[in-house]
Amino acid sequence: GSNGSTSMGSVCASTMSLLNAGVPLKAAVAGIAMGLISDDVDGKTEYVALTDILGAEDAFGDMDFKVAGTKEFVTALQLDTKLDGIPASVLSAALLQAKEARLAILDVMNQAISSPDEMSLLAPxxxxxxxxxxxxxxxxxxxxxxxxxxxxxxxxxxxxxxxxxxxxxxxxxxxxxxxxxxxxxxxNPVQLSVGDKFNGSVVKLAAFGAFVNLAPGKDGLLHISQIRKMHGGKRIENLEDVMKVGDKIEVVINEIDPKGKYSLVPANLPDEAKA
Structure with a gap:
């Protein structure tokens, strides 16, 4: 049959979806839809609050009362009634009944996911x-x-x-x-040291080698003799034939001279190429 609590179900699902996506919520929110039926009994109007109403109870009942919130606070209310008025004691009892249901739902949700998952690196x-x-x-x-x-x-x-x-x-x-x-x-610049390894970007080519950016404002020289080792020791007439600005290259700081200039060597060369 029809379910009168789909909107409150979406509140619960939204909380769990956000946590699953890694969104750091301050607290989980759940919702419950309450209903009300009333009738005259021995000349007196009696009221019964309904928890988690169905479609029929929504259609034929006297009240549609939605309550959403965390364990600590109510965050949203919606009340529609077909009656001219509802006694404050009846409404107060319905709120307490809704709180018990909301806390029970939050406990079930907490069993499924209680904290934000790690946010995907693909998420904006x-x-x-x-x-x-x-x-x-x-x-x-x-x-x-x-x-x-x-x-x-x-x-x-x-x-x-x-x-x-x-x-x-x-x-x-x-x-x-x-x-x-x-x-x-x-x-917060770090001090670069001999032996540090970088996946740098080629920023400039010269006749004697390539300048590689290691960190913002810090470039090092990969001498052409080292570049030859990357290509089996073959003579390189034109550096642009084997490398271009923007290329990524793994390098290691081999030496730092007294002026703070960095001399680089290729990383991960086979032993015979290092000689």
Missing amino acids: RIISIKVPVDMIGAVIGPKGKMINQIQDETGADITIEDDGTIYIGAVEGSAAEAAKAQINAIA
């Missing part, structure tokens, strides 16, 4: 981070160069507030996390 999101106010200029860069570069590379949208709060919005979580990592690398 907005995240926020805080950077020191004196680092805002570094994140933006000259004429917006740095922030535009981060947005172009990651696909994220970035907004910076005067207090150092940065909002990062992206259609995929991976893009938001990539932008966050780049911003943190600028605002």
Whole structure:
């Protein structure tokens, strides 16, 4: 038969769906539909509250009373009645009856899912981070160069507030996390060391090798002699024949000179190629 509580069922399903999607809700919300029947008994009007009404009870009863809420609070009410009025004591008793039902439903929901699942990296999101106010200029860069570069590379949208709060919005979580990592690398820079491994981007080609970006504002040189090792030791007449700007390449910091310049070697070379 017809079910008069489909709207309250959708409240419960929405809570569970949001938790399953990884949305950090403050509290689970459940809903219950209450009904009421009344009749004259020995010259006195008697009332009976119904819990979780069916379609017929909704159609032929005297009240449709929907209550949604958490364990602590009522968050929504809807009341339709065919009577001229309902005694306050009857309505109060219906509210208490609805609370008992709501708590029972919340317990069942909690058994199925009690906390947010991990949000998929494919889900869109907005995240926020805080950077020191004196680092805002570094994140933006000259004429917006740095922030535009981060947005172009990651696909994220970035907004910076005067207090150092940065909002990062992206259609995929991976893009938001990539932008966050780049911003943190600028605002909270780490000290690079010999042996550190990076999946860097080629940013410039020269006759003597390729410059590879390791972190925002930090490039290293992959000498052409090292690039030859990546290609079996063959002579390379034109570097652009084997590499182009924008290519991703795994490198390791081999040396840091007194001026802080980074000398790189390819990562994961076979032993015979390292000689």
